[in-house]
Structures are given as C-alpha cells and as structure tokens.
Amino acid sequence: MSEGTLRVANLEVRGEGDRRLLAVPDLSITSGETVVIEGPSGAGKTTLLFAIAGLLDRAKGRVEWDGDEILARSARERAAFRRERLGLIFQEHHLFDEVGPLVNAGIAARYGSKANKRKAIVERARTLLQQFGIADDARSVASFSGGERQRIAAARALAHDPAVILADEPTASLDRANADRLISDLMGFARASGKTLIAVSHDRHLVEAADRRVRIVDGEIVSVPEGSVS
Numbered sequence: 001m002s003e004g005t006l007r008v009a010n011l012e013v014r015g016e017g018d019r020r021l022l023a024v025p026d027l028s029i030t031s032g033e034t035v036v037i038e039g040p041s042g043a044g045k046t047t048l049l050f051a052i053a054g055l056l057d058r059a060k061g062r063v064e065w066d067g068d069e070i071l072a073r074s075a076r077e078r079a080a081f082r083r084e085r086l087g088l089i090f091q092e093h094h095l096f097d098e099v100g101p102l103v104n105a106g107i108a109a110r111y112g113s114k115a116n117k118r119k120a121i122v123e124r125a126r127t128l129l130q131q132f133g134i135a136d137d138a139r140s141v142a143s144f145s146g147g148e149r150q151r152i153a154a155a156r157a158l159a160h161d162p163a164v165i166l167a168d169e170p171t172a173s174l175d176r177a178n179a180d181r182l183i184s185d186l187m188g189f190a191r192a193s194g195k196t197l198i199a200v201s202h203d204r205h206l207v208e209a210a211d212r213r214v215r216i217v218d219g220e221i222v223s224v225p226e227g228s229v230s
C-alpha cells in the first residue's frame with residue numbers, strides 16, 4: 001500500500017451532553033489524492049479533520065492510516081504518530097515570532113534525537129522556504145506579511161516529510177492574492193511529491209483545485225452533485 005492512504009469506518013464523535021457531532025460510516029482517501037472537506041458552518045468539518053489526525057480523545061470507530069488504526073492508541077502514541085506521519089496547517093499559524101523563518105520551519109529538528117534526521121529536516125525546511133518564495137533571512141518572522149507567515153507555517157508542516165498534509169482553513173486569514181499563492185504552492189507541492197492533502201475550506205479556489213470534494217452537512221457526509229461548487 002502506498003503511503004498516505006486513509007480508511008475511516010464507523011467514526012462517531014459526540015460532544016458535551018452526548019450530542020452527536022459527527023457520524024461517518026465509511027470514507028476512503030487514496031495515497032496522493034487532494035481532497036477538500038466543505039460544507040456549512042458548524043457542520044462538523046473541523047471535527048472530521050481533527051478526528052482523522054487523532055486529536056480527539058472522544059472519537060470512536062476506526063481511523064486507519066496505511067492500515068494502522070490510530071483511535072485505539074493512547075494520546076501519547078497518537079502524538080508520536082502525528083509528529084512522524086502528518087503535517088498540520090491551521091488558520092492561525094502560531095509561529096515563534098522572535099526567531100527567523102528557518103528556525104520556525106525547521107522546528108521539528110529541535111525535537112529529533114538523531115543528528116542525520118535533524119540535518120535532513122533543516123535542509124528540507126530551507127528548500128521549502130525557497131520554493132514558497134521566503135527569503136533566507138535572519139530577521140524575526142514577526143516582520144513578515146500574513147501571506148509569508150502562512151507559507152512559513154506550511155514549510156514547517158512539511159519539513160519532516162510527512163506522507164499526509166492536513167490543513168484547517170489554510171487560506172481563511174489571507175487576501176485573495178496570498179490565498180491563491182498558498183493554494184498553488186501547496187497543491188503544486190502535494191502533486192509533485194505524491195502527498196495526500198486533506199483541507200477543510202470554504203475557499204472556492206481551493207475547492208476547485210482539489211481532486212475531490214467531501215461535503216459535510218449536520219455531521220454527515222452527503223453526496224455532491226457533479227461539477228457544482230457551493
């Protein structure tokens with residue numbers, strides 16, 4: 001099986017008061033596929049993304065990445081799995097403001113124990129920053145623009161070479177030009193390197209750029225009419 005294959009079965013997430021937030025009987029995403037999860041506000045899109053990232057303790061059912069089930073694992077094991085296999089990009093990028101782009105993008109190297117692995121992460125971070133048009137600059141990231149900061153966050157998410165990129169509203173805080181630049185950088189990178197990309201987004205340009213849409217309404221996946229963009 002190629003890396004980055006997702007199989008979800010009987011996934012259910014309940015919130016406070018036992019309210020059902022999400023029920024996904026079956027969802028498969030193949031290695032290298034680019035998918036946008038869309039749907040109305042409050043439908044459960046972020047809940048689905050967080051559940052497949054193993055971020056929700058209360059998720060029940062099966063989430064298998066390349067045949068490895070992650071929901072039955074401890075929180076600590078799931079965190080180790082994420083560090084190794086997933087690259088996460090959020091709307092708010094939470095960079096370390098006082099240091100430069102390379103320290104931020106290569107931050108995973110600080111947590112690695114093996115010197116050759118640490119070196120590879122920093123080298124990849126450097127290449128990704130270049131690819132995403134970020135000058136190799138010592139100035140702190142606080143002085144970079146919003147679009148540049150989000151591209152630095154994308155480089156950070158990819159520097160440890162994960163098979164899967166998960167993004168939650170990655171363009172939501174960007175203007176059109178910067179959003180389009182990020183879409184082009186991310187999609188270009190995912191396609192060129194065969195990564196699976198799954199993004200929650202309302203952004204029509206991102207929806208149109210993806211191979212497939214998964215639409216969620218009231219916590220359930222509904223079918224999407226061919227060719228339509230909501």
Ligand SMILES: Nc1ncnc2c1ncn2[C@@H]1O[C@H](COP(=O)(O)OP(=O)(O)OP(=O)(O)O)[C@@H](O)[C@H]1O
Nearest residue numbers: 014015016021039040041042043044045046047048
């Ligand atoms: N811990 C929780 N307990 C109870 N309800 C929750 C909890 N977490 C999220 N919810 C609710 O679950 C629903 C789905 O939330 P989610 O963030 O997944 O929606 P979304 O589709 O990503 O929405 P948006 O597009 O507005 O970000 C919402 O009604 C939200 O208020």
